[in-house]
Amino acid sequence: MPEFRLYNTLTRSKEVFEPLSPPRVNMYVCGITAYDEAHLGHARAAVVFDVLYRFLRYLGYRVVYVRNYTDIDDKIINRALREGRSWQEIAEQYIREYQEEMAALGVLKPTHEPRATEHIPEMIALVERLLARGVAYVVDGEVYFAVEKFPGYGKLSGRRPEDMLAGARVEVSEKKRNPLDFALWKAAKPGEPFWDSPWGPGRPGWHLECSAMSLKYCGETLDIHGGGLDLIFPHHENEIAQSEAATGKPFVRYFVHNGLITVNGEKMAKSLGNYVSVKELLSRYHPETIRLFLLTKHYRSPLDYTEQAIKEAEKALYGLYGSLYFLQRIKSVREGELRKGGRRLAQALETFQQRFVAALADDLNTAVALGEVFNLLSEVNRFLPAAREATSAEAQLATEVLRVIKDLPGALLGVGGADPESFIQGERERKLARRGLSRREVEERLQAREEARKARDFARADALREELLRLGVEVRDTPWGPFWMVEA
C-alpha cells in the first residue's frame, strides 16, 4: 500500500495521513442547511468526501463518517414563514430530498447523519463548558464566544483578527464586546421556535452544532474535518475556537476542503439565475456521468460547469461502457495461453492497478486516476478485435479486467462499476424516453436495415441509418451485430 498523502488546510501542504488511533479514522463533514434543494456544489462536496471515505476504507481503515444536517436556522424559519408551513416540515422535506438525490448519485451513507435539533442538550452543555472556562459571556439571553480569549483564532484561515476588522463587513451588534465574537446561543424573537436553556428560551448558533456533534460521535480530536472552501471562514475557524477552548485538545488533525463550482465561469448563485440543481441534472444525465464530471478535476480546484463539459463527460463514460460491453462478450473458443495482444493487456492491467491507487494516494488525484482508466481502456480496445476468437487464457483475462475496473474505479470513484450490459440498456431506455421514442420504433428499423444489408441493398440500408440518425439514434456495425446509442 502506498502512503496516503492528503492536503491539510491547517498547514497548507500535503502531509502523510496518519490517524490518531489507527485503524480507526474519525471523519466529520459539514452537511447542508435544509432550506432549499441541493445544487451541484452540494453534490460535489458529497461526492468528493464519498471518494475519500471509500478510499480510506480501501486502505483498511475503520472509518466513522459523520455528516450533519442543520435543521434549524434563519433561512429555514424564513422559508417556513413564507410558505405557511412549519420549520420542521421544511427541514424534513429538504433532508429527505437530499438523501434521495445523494443515494441516486451513488454516495454512500455516512455512519451517522445527526441533526442539530436532536442535540440541543449537548450544545447547551458545551456552552456551559465555555462559560465555565471564561471564554464566553451572556448578554440579554444570548451567549457569545469571546474571540480574543482564544489565542489561536485565525490559524486556519490565515487571518489575523486585526486585519479582519479593517475595512471588512462584520455583523454589527451592540451586544457583542468584539465585532468578531460570534453567537453560541441566540435568544428567541417573538414567534420563533425556541428551546429552554439556562439563559432563557432560544436556539443554538450555527457553528455550535458541529462542535457538539463531532464531540459526541467522534471524540475530542477529529482525524479529518471537511467541507467546502467557503466554510473555512468563519465556520471552521469558529468551530476550532469553540472546541479547543472547551477541551484543551487539538480539534482536527487534517482539514480538507473542496473547491467551489462555477457556472460558465461565474459563481453559482440564485441571484444570478445560474443555479444547477441536482434534481435537474439527475433527470438529464446518468448519475455516473455527473460523478465523472465532478471527478475529472482535482477536488481542491474550482470546477466550471458548462453544458459542453458535462456532455463530454457523458461521451467519455459511454466510451468506457461501450468497450466494457464488448469485453464482456468475449468467450473462449479454445484452450490456450495469452497471445501477444493478451500479454500486452495483462501487463497494462498490472500497471493500471498500481498507478490508479498511487494517483488516489496522492491527495486524491481523481483526474490522474481517471486518466489511467482511459489508458487501460485504450489497451482493451486494442485487444478486442483479436479476442473474438479468444483462447481460454484470454477469456479469463477479459473477466479479470472487468473485475479490476469494478473493484477500483467502480468501487472507489463510483464510476465504471455498473454491469456494462445494464448500463447500455438503461441509457438507451432513458434517452429514448426523453425523446419520446419507443424501443420498437428503433428495433424495427434496425431489423429492416440488417435485412437490406444482407440483401446488399446498401441504398436502403443507408437510408434507414439516416432515418435513425434523424431520430437521434446512432448505429455502428460491429462483429457482434449493430450497436446503437441515443444522442443526448
Place this chain on the structure above:
RNA sequence: GGCGGCGUAGCCAAGUGGUAAGGCGACGGCCUGCAAAGCCGUGAAUCCGGGGUUCGAAUCCCCGCGCCGCCUCCA
C-alpha cells in the same frame, strides 16, 4: 484594504526541479459495402509576460498583466 487561488494545445484538464498524462474536438492512414467506433500516426520550440536562481524550471524566487474566490449566510 486583508487573505487565498488560478492562467498548460481549439476546448477541458494532470503534471510543482530532469525535459509536457488523459478527455472532447481536428487532420492523415488502417479497418468498413459506406459509415461509426476502434487502432496507428500528426498536433504545445514549450506551459500569461518579463527578469532571476540552477548543470537543468511549466515547476523555485522577484516584478508585471489578466481572471476568480473569501473576508456576511453559503458545499
